[in-house]
Amino acid sequence: MENLEIKAAPAPWALMGSGYIILLKMSGDFVETEGFVPESLKGSFAGGFGTVMYVDYTYSDAGPYQEILFIPGMFSFTTGRYFSITRIFVSTMESVVNGQNNWGIPKEVAQFEYERPGRSVERIRIIKDGSAAAELTFRSYNLRLPVTTSLVPPAWRTLAHHHEGKTYLTTPMARGSISPARLVNCNIKRSLFPDFTKGRIISAFKVPRFYMVFPKARII
Numbered sequence: 001m002e003n004l005e006i007k008a009a010p011a012p013w014a015l016m017g018s019g020y021i022i023l024l025k026m027s028g029d030f031v032e033t034e035g036f037v038p039e040s041l042k043g044s045f046a047g048g049f050g051t052v053m054y055v056d057y058t059y060s061d062a063g064p065y066q067e068i069l070f071i072p073g074m075f076s077f078t079t080g081r082y083f084s085i086t087r088i089f090v091s092t093m094e095s096v097v098n099g100q101n102n103w104g105i106p107k108e109v110a111q112f113e114y115e116r117p118g119r120s121v122e123r124i125r126i127i128k129d130g131s132a133a134a135e136l137t138f139r140s141y142n143l144r145l146p147v148t149t150s151l152v153p154p155a156w157r158t159l160a161h162h163h164e165g166k167t168y169l170t171t172p173m174a175r176g177s178i179s180p181a182r183l184v185n186c187n188i189k190r191s192l193f194p195d196f197t198k199g200r201i202i203s204a205f206k207v208p209r210f211y212m213v214f215p216k217a218r219i220i
Helices: 028-034 093-103
Strands: 013-025 045-047 050-059 065-071 074-077 080-083 087-090 107-109 111-118 121-128 131-140 145-148 159-163 166-170 173-188 200-214
Touching: 013 173, 028 045, 065 093, 080 159, 087 093, 093 107, 093 159, 093 166, 131 200
Parallel strands: 087 107
Antiparallel strands: 013 050, 013 200, 045 074, 050 065, 065 087, 074 080, 111 121, 121 131, 131 173, 145 173, 159 166, 173 200
């Protein structure tokens, strides 16, 4: 009955905000056993770079919200190889319901806490069902570089998710700026979120500002 009270926010969405990106390389064994891969994707991990993202959306078509997500890499689908989010927490039910309905993204609701213990240091804590699922502390630097996904081939930025017997494909676009950053501390509860520190952390970036469009999904 709770979903009946959620206002529908159909795609496309325009989103603005800030956040952090961690680029990773994960082993296939880790992804299969601890990556929260849904049954429909078991055995289809195809490698590639993974990512953890923390995002503070100051604007979206479903209202402001925060999220943390894990993409272990690419998976083989019947139509090709695509990135897929296997674990994602967001701070509002509006984002959960509409994210599932629009793009098949397996969102779950959690609480987010934010601290700024230093001038260039930010700490994010995610609470799921009363337990701390993850706590990430970042240090960022002043250099800013403009970025845009228009330089990235669509196939490399398409997301695919299975949901209720269908496959949802969507190719978001974004533009903004990034700054060098470093993950200075990380605590993960493995039963709630993938302990990505078991993989190789390649780099981290702060995204001080971005604009993104999530288009309507192609449903197969």
